[in-house]
Amino acid sequence: MTAGSNEQxxxxxxxxxxxxxxxxxxxxxxxxxxxxxxxxxxxxxxxxLVGETGSGKSTVLRSIIGLLNPKAKVVGGSIRxxxxxxxxxxxxxxxxxxxxxxxxxxxxxLRALNPVMTIGAQLxxxxxxxxxxxxxxxxxxxxxxLEQVGIADAEIRLRxxxxxxxxxxxxRVAIAAAMIRSPELILADEPTTALDVxxxxxxxxxxxxxxxxxxMSVLLVTHDLGVVAEVCDxxxxxxxxxxxxxxxxxxxxxxxxxxxxxxxxxxxxxIGQHQARLQxxxxxxxxxxxxxxxxxxxxxxxxxECATIHPVLVPHGVDQASACWRHDQLRTVLAEEAxxx
Amino acid sequence: xxxxxxERTFTPESGIARLPLSFLAGLLMLxxxxxxxxxxxxxxxxxxxxxLGATLQSPSAEHWLGTDNFGRDVLARIVSATSVDLQFGFxxxxxxxxxxxxxxxxxxxxxxxxxxxxRVLDLVVAFPFYVLIIAIVATxxxxxxxxYIAVFLVGWASYARLVRxxxxxxxxxxxxxxxxxxxxxxxxxxxxxxxPNVIVQPVLLATTNFIAWILVGxxxxxxxxGVQPPAAEWGVxxxxxxxxxxxxxxxxxxxxxxxxxxxxxxILIGDGLSDLLRPDAAR
Amino acid sequence: MDSGLVLQLKGVSKAFRVGQRTLTQxxxxxxxxxxxxxxxxxxxxxxxxxxxxxxxxTLARIIVGLTKPDEGSIIYxxxxxxxxxxxxxxAELGLQMVFQDPYxxxxxxxxxxxxxxxxxxxxxxxxxxxxxxxxxxxxxxxGLSPSLANxxxxxxxxxxxxRVNxxxxxxxxxxxxxxxxxxxxxxxxxxxxxxxxxSDLRDQLGLTLIxxxxxxxxxxxxxxxVAVMYLGxxxxxxxxxxxRDGAAHPYTRGLASAIPQPTPGRRRSQPAISGExxxxxxxxxxxxxxxxxxxxxxxxxxxxxxxxxxxxxxxxACYFPIAPHPSHPQxxxxxxxxxxxxxxxxx
Numbered sequence: 001m002t003a004g005s006n007e008q009x010x011x012x013x014x015x016x017x018x019x020x021x022x023x024x025x026x027x028x029x030x031x032x033x034x035x036x037x038x039x040x041x042x043x044x045x046x047x048x049l050v051g052e053t054g055s056g057k058s059t060v061l062r063s064i065i066g067l068l069n070p071k072a073k074v075v076g077g078s079i080r081x082x083x084x085x086x087x088x089x090x091x092x093x094x095x096x097x098x099x100x101x102x103x104x105x106x107x108x109x110l111r112a113l114n115p116v117m118t119i120g121a122q123l124x125x126x127x128x129x130x131x132x133x134x135x136x137x138x139x140x141x142x143x144x145x146l147e148q149v150g151i152a153d154a155e156i157r158l159r160x161x162x163x164x165x166x167x168x169x170x171x172r173v174a175i176a177a178a179m180i181r182s183p184e185l186i187l188a189d190e191p192t193t194a195l196d197v198x199x200x201x202x203x204x205x206x207x208x209x210x211x212x213x214x215x216m217s218v219l220l221v222t223h224d225l226g227v228v229a230e231v232c233d234x235x236x237x238x239x240x241x242x243x244x245x246x247x248x249x250x251x252x253x254x255x256x257x258x259x260x261x262x263x264x265x266x267x268x269x270x271i272g273q274h275q276a277r278l279q280x281x282x283x284x285x286x287x288x289x290x291x292x293x294x295x296x297x298x299x300x301x302x303x304x305e306c307a308t309i310h311p312v313l314v315p316h317g318v319d320q321a322s323a324c325w326r327h328d329q330l331r332t333v334l335a336e337e338a339x340x341x
Numbered sequence: 342x343x344x345x346x347x348e349r350t351f352t353p354e355s356g357i358a359r360l361p362l363s364f365l366a367g368l369l370m371l372x373x374x375x376x377x378x379x380x381x382x383x384x385x386x387x388x389x390x391x392x393l394g395a396t397l398q399s400p401s402a403e404h405w406l407g408t409d410n411f412g413r414d415v416l417a418r419i420v421s422a423t424s425v426d427l428q429f430g431f432x433x434x435x436x437x438x439x440x441x442x443x444x445x446x447x448x449x450x451x452x453x454x455x456x457x458x459x460r461v462l463d464l465v466v467a468f469p470f471y472v473l474i475i476a477i478v479a480t481x482x483x484x485x486x487x488x489y490i491a492v493f494l495v496g497w498a499s500y501a502r503l504v505r506x507x508x509x510x511x512x513x514x515x516x517x518x519x520x521x522x523x524x525x526x527x528x529x530x531x532x533x534x535x536x537p538n539v540i541v542q543p544v545l546l547a548t549t550n551f552i553a554w555i556l557v558g559x560x561x562x563x564x565x566x567g568v569q570p571p572a573a574e575w576g577v578x579x580x581x582x583x584x585x586x587x588x589x590x591x592x593x594x595x596x597x598x599x600x601x602x603x604x605x606x607x608i609l610i611g612d613g614l615s616d617l618l619r620p621d622a623a624r
Numbered sequence: 625m626d627s628g629l630v631l632q633l634k635g636v637s638k639a640f641r642v643g644q645r646t647l648t649q650x651x652x653x654x655x656x657x658x659x660x661x662x663x664x665x666x667x668x669x670x671x672x673x674x675x676x677x678x679x680x681x682t683l684a685r686i687i688v689g690l691t692k693p694d695e696g697s698i699i700y701x702x703x704x705x706x707x708x709x710x711x712x713x714x715a716e717l718g719l720q721m722v723f724q725d726p727y728x729x730x731x732x733x734x735x736x737x738x739x740x741x742x743x744x745x746x747x748x749x750x751x752x753x754x755x756x757x758x759x760x761x762x763x764x765x766x767g768l769s770p771s772l773a774n775x776x777x778x779x780x781x782x783x784x785x786x787r788v789n790x791x792x793x794x795x796x797x798x799x800x801x802x803x804x805x806x807x808x809x810x811x812x813x814x815x816x817x818x819x820x821x822x823s824d825l826r827d828q829l830g831l832t833l834i835x836x837x838x839x840x841x842x843x844x845x846x847x848x849x850v851a852v853m854y855l856g857x858x859x860x861x862x863x864x865x866x867x868r869d870g871a872a873h874p875y876t877r878g879l880a881s882a883i884p885q886p887t888p889g890r891r892r893s894q895p896a897i898s899g900e901x902x903x904x905x906x907x908x909x910x911x912x913x914x915x916x917x918x919x920x921x922x923x924x925x926x927x928x929x930x931x932x933x934x935x936x937x938x939x940x941a942c943y944f945p946i947a948p949h950p951s952h953p954q955x956x957x958x959x960x961x962x963x964x965x966x967x968x969x970x971x
Binding site for chain 2: 685688689690720721723724725728729730731732733734742743746747789792796
């Protein structure tokens with residue numbers, strides 16, 4: 001790709017991940033956390049990366065902002081943010097990336113906020129780190145940010161310490177801290193998993209509205225397909241370190257093109273759905289990273305070849321891609337499987 | 342609030358191959374020291390025999406580690422002292438470990454005992470450790486018996502505090518609640534479910550305390566408050582050797598090395614033990 | 625009416641004092657449970673739903689006997705348990721609990737086989753010589769291979785540990801099993817397995833199941849009846865179908881609406897319920913939910929509404945209960961109720 005087309009690509013896509021492979025060094029065989037992961041996020045889009053524990057979703061997220069576990073390494077592929085390659089960046093360049101382009105929200109806001117600083121001080125610190133000096137201006141920006149995330153009585157809240165706030169408020173503060181620099185991409189690592197349902201709903205609505213209003217993009221990592229359905233424009237499904245399906249949310253959820261997606265949808269209990277027993281996926285998520293399809297051992301549609309065929313995301317339909325070589329044959333079966341009752 | 346657990350399982354290796362090298366090395370060193378303490382005195386010279394014609398002699402074929410200011414064989418004295426010091430270490434650590442752990446568990450499970458115990462603990466811990474020991478021994482008079490009294494009055498405190506803290510944490514774990522819900526007696530809950538889960542820290546503390554007590558014994562010996570001359574004890578020997586440090590450095594150096602050796606053994610054991618005692622050490 | 629009842633709670637209340645002791649003030653009181661009435665029929669499943677701070681875990685502990693209530697009575701199979709000076713062993717009475725955190729609920733220093741063997745031996749459920757077989761039988765019932773008996777908890781996965789917890793609870797042959805967020809810590813694909821296990825056990829062993837959860841989807845799937853809790857009170861109660869056909873209490877509606885469903889096109893511009901949970905030590909007067917409720921009126925700040933019939937076998941504690949809709953709970957009806965919520969509603 002020439003520099004020119006990189007730039008062009010950077011105009012419409014804020015994030016391009018290509019063939020990303022990440023390994024954990026361990027005594028013994030390396031554990032491949034992510035294998036040949038490729039996806040793209042356009043500007044202004046909310047992209048959901050969904051998978052269970054061990055699927056590699058957090059690892060992929062952290063590699064984008066350079067926050068990988070010290071034992072993990074990117075061993076292949078590329079990550080481009082706004083057209084710029086970010087794997088292998090040195091510390092100074094990383095810091096610049098985090099200041100200007102990418103921000104992150106963590107699952108546990110209590111751990112992401114400094115317990116001995118008031119939230120006003122922490123938000124101010126973000127600004128001074130970005131180079132602002134005018135205290136009056138900083139103050140105004142902070143108040144505006146808090147209001148933007150829906151915190152009433154902002155003046156009073158500024159003086160509060162993180163542990164004095166509820167989980168929902170803390171997460172709003174974390175979002176404010178992330179947004180205050182007007183990043184182009186926000187990485188959200190299960191931002192609502194630790195919150196109550198009604199608060200989760202509030203935070204997700206907030207994120208959704210903020211995106212639409214400001215045009216920034218979000219990479220939302222979650223294990224909950226319901227969250228994906230309600231907030232995301234497009235989705236990528238991870239299993240055993242591989243992307244097994246991507247596409248726009250409506251297509252993927254109404255006609256899943258990978259057996260794992262279909263099985264996941266089928267196994268979720270839903271109000272109004274009448275089943276005596278849930279369709280479950282037998283077995284457990286993989287402990288080893290494999291060459292062939294990682295889902296094959298648990299897949300009811302698996303054939304002998306599935307263990308050795310190299311899974312590749314193949315586009316189909318308007319905006320969908322599946323790593324299952326049988327997706328064409330299984331099309332109707334999968335759609336039925338996903339929605340029983 | 343809710344963390345989703347990984348479905349990965351974990352299979353460990355087992356058996357002696359899994360024992361950490363440090364643990365085995367330390368154990369071996371300690372074993373050697375014990376053998377020396379038991380058998381040594383039979384094969385060395387008399388540690389008390391004065392030989393005023395051969396004082397302050399440097400190491401030679403006849404006296405492998407030299408002689409001290411009374412002409413006594415240094416090697417024999419070190420070997421004799423091994424038994425004294427090792428015994429003091431063990432017999433200080435074991436009772437205080439048991440006492441302290443028991444009190445700690447009582448404090449962690451009973452509010453009233455806790456209130457009383459914590460005040461006593463604060464009192465004991467408020468005094469600098471050595472000051473307290475020395476004060477007690479100085480008041481009661483020097484000698485091994487009074488040393489032990491000082492040890493038992495002071496030594497339980499660190500275990501009690503440690504164990505109490507662990508008990509408070511463990512008591513909140515759901516398996517303790519489950520044990521209560523399953524109708525187990527209080528005693529069973531404490532012995533079978535609480536104790537095994539709080540014992541690791543105090544045992545590790547005990548390995549470092551073993552050395553600490555030996556050093557206390559040596560310090561008291563050095564000050565003349567511990568084992569009384571002419572009995573051999575490493576600290577006493579260092580005290581005696583201090584005066585002759587330029588003329589006969591071997592008088593102080595070799596007992597010092599002996600202390601160093603046992604310290605190293607204890608540290609290695611403690612290190613290895615800490616890995617060993619955790620069946621759930623995360624990979 | 626009471627013939628099929630295996631458990632009944634009347635007027636159960638429980639309060640805690642929280643915070644550090646000071647010289648001058650009494651520590652604030654947290655009313656974890658206020659005036660709880662519950663009826664559980666033999667062989668049925670009751671779901672207790674609520675978010676954090678609603679008191680559902682305290683309720684679970686009171687039922688199984690780990691905590692004593694301050695007021696009220698717990699009637700088990702016709703016997704009032706409360707006046708007994710020391711609550712008899714829950715195990716002997718047949719109430720057992722499965723805890724949320726599968727790891728914390730197992731003694732890390734005991735092999736899982738021993739964790740299951742211990743209650744068998746302590747309570748002499750079977751003769752000593754038969755205990756190992758009984759243990760293997762229990763492992764089998766919960767879908768685990770008896771060869772796992774020698775493993776330690778950390779060697780098992782989350783789903784497997786939870787199965788061990790269930791086996792241990794079943795060892796004393798309880799009549800009532802209380803599951804406190806028993807599947808919340810598990811991966812989605814494993815949750816289904818455990819939920820199926822629960823329904824199988826209920827069907828095969830005739831167990832009465834009390835399922836405490838924050839997840840309405842799970843509760844509606846598994847339970848016959850449901851009770852919704854908010855800040856220590858039951859605000860709605862009835863057959864599980866009310867979650868599908870239209871709850872009467874605004875909170876239940878909001879909760880059902882807020883739960884993410886994997887059906888695309890459900891995006892809202894406003895959250896289902898705005899505002900923060902009030903402090904449990906200082907709840908609003910009258911109806912505790914009024915600070916976040918779109919339909920709140922001045923009368924809601926007065927006397928606390930009590931549970932009242934709003935339909936056949938359906939009670940709600942609200943002065944303005946919503947009439948049930950025959951269509952989806954996510955219907956226009958429910959969002960019309962919540963659409964005019966403003967972000968900041970203060971008491």
